[in-house]
Amino acid sequence: MVVVGGGGHVGLPLAIAFADRGLRVAIFDVNELAVKTILAGELPFREDGAAQVLRRVLAAGRLEASVDRSVVSRGEHIVVVIGTPVDEHLNPDPHAVPRALDECKEYFRSGQLLVLRSTVYPGVTRRVEKLLGGQGVDVEVAFCPERIAEGKAMQELFTLPQIVSARTPQVRQRAAALFHTLTDTVVELSPEEAELAKLFTNTWRYIKFAAANQFYVMANDQGLDFDRIRNALALDYPRAADLPGAGFAAGPCLFKDTMQLAAFTDNSFVLGHSAMLVNEGLPLYLVSKLEAKYDLANLRVGILGMAFKGESDDIRSSLSYKLKRILEFRAKSVLCTDPYVTVDQNLEPLEHVLANSDLLIIGAPHQQYRSLQPGVPVADVWNLLGQGTVV
Template structure:
């Protein structure tokens, strides 16, 4: 067998997505040679043309810099996988329509790239995985006769803040062998000196519990909001009273849609891991997923919805984002399409939804407005229409 030729330090599989691309750019900007492999040809072409396929603060400048320096390239050719010392897998790991996790997603993806892997490579799993998937991948490689080191190093960034948090947050490195632990830790020390070394199963649970903890906190806030609102009390004033100069309650969130591609999914993965005995997680899901219906029910008490057109302001799952994955704005829209006379939606960043209307049209035609994504553009919005603002973006309270 001829000696393997290493042409790049790192290849990121799924490297033109929301998680993979910022990581690839960050590593390249710290001096490594990096390739992003992605099956999305359109995304690859955009990236190679110096254009980001999604919003990510600070990433455009880095992309321009590393392309010019020749330290980074994107490709849809899988052969690049074999040319790297380290392979980082970043793929989506969704739950199905019954909220069951798919523990085969990563092993399936691994089987597709297996022909291009080589002995001696370090394989890093970066996707959030069902607990035990890292061990399955290790066995899968052994059974195929491949000798690769394996580590699980979960991403921890918030969308929009990747180019900051990749360098400031501690990196979790989970590996079973000293060699894998040392190599993975050395790689991420290009980004930060703060490395937390753990077992793979500890890292898997740490990632799921991190997102689940956030989801539960949001559910507590949303439940508090419903309690207060049902009794005519402004939850935001209560929250101010609770948190003002009181550090033990400083992390009490405001109300709002707890959505996106991670929080619900990872809570349900943890629920499945506990054989569906995770009562707190399921309760959080009922509260958070039920908020759009609650708001519509409250609207029905104050407005003649069958005669009203409702304008939805923001369809991204979070503020200042163009990402609509698992956005509860669309759940709100579906409910209103059944209960209201008409529904119009707008978003200053989302370009993937042809049904969206310009803001001016929504303001003109709607009878009542609902802020579904708290974009800054809506903070100083001038309108004489009633605005439902559960986020308190406009500072006028959250009573509905």
């Protein structure tokens, strides 16, 4: 098996999971630093429980990594984890995956199974089928979307049902046999159904977070604690158990996939656009409330947590950075810290931020912040400190 783009958050856990189940796996990635890091037995990012598995499969000789595209020719199964980005106009690029595959076309050979793993714009699977069909090689194509949450891959790859789709029953069976290596339960769909299933999943989560954030704004504007209300209405009441807490709804998937679904509906997805306005507007809302309460222009503000979610080192699409940009315009100065993020050289140690801030905002709900007892006001929309969410 070859995992194309296997040095990232989706591909690497998948590669080492398959290798740990006995398959011989090669990773191809254009990121030379990530490849070197993997071959050294280290993870390029934080993923609970993955480091020891990586070292185990490397020692067993079942995993290799390379920046050489020719490794694609050696695989019986080619798993592609290159997704579909959205541009600055919130339009998806449906050509991203075909373009990446075109760069590897000389290494495809008949008899291979090509599995698209990352989220794709609806219709991309069919486009890939046509692309490969026009190149004179008989490569079978399946779309089997990833379903993991960052940080939980090494549990969820083995416990969550896998969605498998392909154009024919024979190819679906082949893809199902591959993913049965990881999990007992496989759900079969057509490619178009599977493409929408993946987008629906992430968009549904994004909309739920938007509902919670809208409720938070309503309560907070009245000086009421949303989290206190949420806990009360959900207590032993299963129909409200899935109402999430308020907080920054960010990261590389939820917003992007909601915008892909909006584009797919010719921008008539009013609910999705409304969710985007609520979630993306939360940083500005918080700053505006703080500005009305404090002399923000003369305060040094510290942001605790720059990752897009708690216990992560991933800053992709993190709303903490949007918060930082707003504060840099409205506050005297801004200090930022995060215990996990290593790619931002401008971060300060936690102790420095605590000692030099007049006001704190929790940007990512890292568990280590729970024990803090700051001597300055804290805006805590997550209610991580247990002192309420009112700003």
